[in-house]
Amino acid sequence: MEDFDTLCVHPLGRNVHPSGSVASPIYPSAAYDYTGNEGLRYPGFYSTYNQLRTGEIIAKLEGGEWGVTLSSGMAAISTAILSFVQQGDHVIFAADLYGGTMALAEQEFPKRGIAFSYAGNTMESFRAALSGTTKLIYLETPANPLLGIVPLKQLAELARANGIMTIVDNTFASPINQHPIAHGIDIVVHSGTKFLGGHNDLPFGALVTAEMHREKILSTAKMYGGSLSAQACYLAERSLKTLALRVKKQNENAMYLADYLSGLAGIRSVFYPGLPSHPNHVIAKEQMSGFGGILSFEPDLNAGRLPIFLKNLSIIQPALSLGGVESLICAPAETSHRGLTSEKRRSLGINDHLLRLSVGIENASELASDLQHALAKAQ
Numbered sequence: 001m002e003d004f005d006t007l008c009v010h011p012l013g014r015n016v017h018p019s020g021s022v023a024s025p026i027y028p029s030a031a032y033d034y035t036g037n038e039g040l041r042y043p044g045f046y047s048t049y050n051q052l053r054t055g056e057i058i059a060k061l062e063g064g065e066w067g068v069t070l071s072s073g074m075a076a077i078s079t080a081i082l083s084f085v086q087q088g089d090h091v092i093f094a095a096d097l098y099g100g101t102m103a104l105a106e107q108e109f110p111k112r113g114i115a116f117s118y119a120g121n122t123m124e125s126f127r128a129a130l131s132g133t134t135k136l137i138y139l140e141t142p143a144n145p146l147l148g149i150v151p152l153k154q155l156a157e158l159a160r161a162n163g164i165m166t167i168v169d170n171t172f173a174s175p176i177n178q179h180p181i182a183h184g185i186d187i188v189v190h191s192g193t194k195f196l197g198g199h200n201d202l203p204f205g206a207l208v209t210a211e212m213h214r215e216k217i218l219s220t221a222k223m224y225g226g227s228l229s230a231q232a233c234y235l236a237e238r239s240l241k242t243l244a245l246r247v248k249k250q251n252e253n254a255m256y257l258a259d260y261l262s263g264l265a266g267i268r269s270v271f272y273p274g275l276p277s278h279p280n281h282v283i284a285k286e287q288m289s290g291f292g293g294i295l296s297f298e299p300d301l302n303a304g305r306l307p308i309f310l311k312n313l314s315i316i317q318p319a320l321s322l323g324g325v326e327s328l329i330c331a332p333a334e335t336s337h338r339g340l341t342s343e344k345r346r347s348l349g350i351n352d353h354l355l356r357l358s359v360g361i362e363n364a365s366e367l368a369s370d371l372q373h374a375l376a377k378a379q
């Protein structure tokens with residue numbers, strides 16, 4: 001993991017801009033001279049220069065050939081998916097999926113004549129979901145909110161053997177902890193809004209893949225309009241310089257809290273891939289270099305007491321996003337998975353009191369005290 005410290009700060013080597021500036025240039029132009037542009041490195045639309053530059057940086061971190069940043073994680077996800085599937089195709093999604101991606105499949109695919117099915121986290125369930133028209137397998141690992149892990153290498157082998165593309169949403173791991181492309185995955189997508197941006201203030205998305213997919217992806221991206229402003233690209237690039245620093249601290253803090261909560265009376269269960277008790281711990285250890293900054297746990301509270309717990313937290317803030325320097329907490333049953341029936345939620349293992357904690361870079365023992373204090377108040 002060590003080399004990421006330097007790579008994050010100098011991803012494209014020494015800056016050689018004619019101005020001598022240490023920070024990267026941005027080109028906020030929405031119009032370009034169309035004559036005599038032979039030498040232009042990034043011809044294009046709007047802030048393509050900066051979208052491709054930040055994409056190149058994220059590609060470096062992911063170990064991929066080429067990348068682009070877009071206006072949100074969902075822009076990256078829909079661009080990636082819609083570049084490669086068409087009428088008559090079948091897509092397999094892992095069952096634990098970001099809500100927006102699930103909505104894209106359930107609401108948009110039927111209109112386009114694209115079939116899909118869900119698979120569990122096991123290789124058997126992906127194998128069972130294969131059909132003659134399967135074109136794409138799409139998954140998240142670790143996945144929301146129980147941090148389920150899919151074995152990337154085996155999955156990529158299964159897909160390649162059947163001529164199927166693979167897309168992995170690497171948002172929860174970040175490129176500091178996991179490199180799906182090294183395991184044979186074709187495309188990595190990110191909600192940059194989370195760890196890559198890291199400050200809960202910058203919506204963007206990223207997509208990394210092989211150079212050969214560049215034209216196809218850029219043409220889909222252009223059609224669906226997910227441009228990202230040069231100013232936002234600049235903020236993304238700045239955020240990425242501290243990615244390794246932040247994520248390592250988040251890994252450490254999350255491991256500390258997962259251990260702490262596991263030993264705390266009044267906590268029913270803790271889900272964190274770094275805990276030997278996690279059902280996918282062995283695979284996580286094989287394919288991740290750190291276990292990430294997200295964990296979930298279930299406090300043992302009487303009905304109706306969860307709001308008291310949340311109200312008594314003084315550092316950790318109840319809010320929906322994740323991956324930032326501020327620790328945030330949310331109850332999936334009330335937020336991300338609110339739209340499902342309680343039976344459906346229970347079948348996914350999401351009980352009403354389950355809490356997802358996105359661990360920030362604060363002092364770990366202060367975070368532990370915050371949780372312990374709020375729990376005592378709510379019990």
Ligand SMILES: *Cc1c(COP(=O)(O)O)cnc(C)c1O
Pocket residue numbers: 072073074075098100140144169171172190191192193194203204205
């Ligand atoms: C937040 C999130 C997304 C969507 O990203 P946006 O930037 O909000 O569009 C996709 N996948 C995962 C795993 C996420 O957490």
